[in-house]
Amino acid sequence: MDAGAVSVLPGSSGGLTRVGGRLFTQVGSAVEADDGFGAAVAAGDFDHDGFADLAAGASGEDFGAGVVSVLFGSSAGLTRVGGQLFTQVGGAVEAIDRFGASLAAADYDHDGFTDLAAGAPFETVGSIPEAGAVSVLYGSGGGLTRVGGQLFTQNTPGVGSSAEALDNFGLTLAAGALDPGSSAALSGSRSGT
Numbered sequence: 001m002d003a004g005a006v007s008v009l010p011g012s013s014g015g016l017t018r019v020g021g022r023l024f025t026q027v028g029s030a031v032e033a034d035d036g037f038g039a040a041v042a043a044g045d046f047d048h049d050g051f052a053d054l055a056a057g058a059s060g061e062d063f064g065a066g067v068v069s070v071l072f073g074s075s076a077g078l079t080r081v082g083g084q085l086f087t088q089v090g091g092a093v094e095a096i097d098r099f100g101a102s103l104a105a106a107d108y109d110h111d112g113f114t115d116l117a118a119g120a121p122f123e124t125v126g127s128i129p130e131a132g133a134v135s136v137l138y139g140s141g142g143g144l145t146r147v148g149g150q151l152f153t154q155n156t157p158g159v160g161s162s163a164e165a166l167d168n169f170g171l172t173l174a175a176g177a178l179d180p181g182s183s184a185a186l187s188g189s190r191s192g193t
Contacts, residue, residue, distance in 0.1 A: 004037030006056050008078055024078065026058050027069040028085025036060035037069070044105035044114030046070065046139040053143070054078055055116050057100025066099030068118050068137075070144055084143055088120050089135035090151030098122045099135065106175035113139025119170030125153045125163040132169030 006024045009016045026037040040057035047053065051073030059066040070084040088099040102119035109115065115138045125131035134152045137144040154163040163169065 002034045002036060002060070003031045004035055004039065004058060006038040006041060006054070008054075010077065020077075022077065024054075024056075024071055024080065026056075026061075026067075026085075027071060027080050027083030029058075029061060029067060029069075032061070034060045040101055040103045040119075042103035042105035042116060044116070044139070045073070046105075046114050046116065047072065047141060047143045048113045048139065049073075051075070053114075055103055055105065055118075055144075057103055057118065059098040059101040061100075062093075063095040064122070065093045065095055065097050066101065066120060068100040068103065068116070072143065082143070086118075086137060086144065086146065088118075088123070088133070088151070089137060089146055089149035091120070091123060091133055091135070094124065096122050097124075097133075102170060102173040104173035104175040107139070108136060108175075109138060111139075113141075115139050116144055117173050117175065119173050121168035121171040123153070123170075125155060128163045128165050130166045130168055131155075131163035132167055132171065134170040134173065 008022045010020045025031045035058040037058040038056045042055045054071045061067040068086045071078045087093045097120040099120040104117045118135050121132040122130045123133035136150045154161040
């Protein structure tokens with residue numbers, strides 16, 4: 001129950017269609033109850049090959065530690081071939097972190113590759129429970145990579161706040177060029193006060 005799946009409906013001149021639709025389950029790990037695969041999704045060209053790729057969170061994987069699967073685009077559509085599986089960047093993987101509960105794709109470093117931000121809203125920061133964190137995986141010719149990946153919390157210099165218990169930083173994420181002429185920026189929310 002609640003393992004999760006992602007349905008892909010192709011576009012056509014008449015809009016979305018069920019013809020040629022496909023159903024995907026998690027890549028790189030066993031399909032298990034309560035994984036919640038697909039509860040958060042984000043699309044972008046992570047390997048800059050001209051085809052849209054899809055990241056899907058499974059924030060319930062491994063007792064809630066969470067993972068993110070990546071399906072790559074091709075001339076025949078999305079494929080499991082070469083799919084990737086990621087855990088949190090820069091922090092300990094712990095039960096109930098809920099990594100992949102939120103996702104936002106954009107070119108954060110302005111290099112032509114789409115990058116991915118993934119929230120872990122129940123991450124413990126130091127000794128502060130459920131303060132939350134956001135990991136960033138950068139795009140490359142081989143897809144997303146942990147190389148150069150970053151972890152942000154409210155205690156990260158420049159984020160503008162400090163971590164408190166139950167803040168759940170990274171619970172939601174959105175990306176876009178928020179300043180004219182700038183690279184994409186990331187905006188997140190928290191639930192605490």
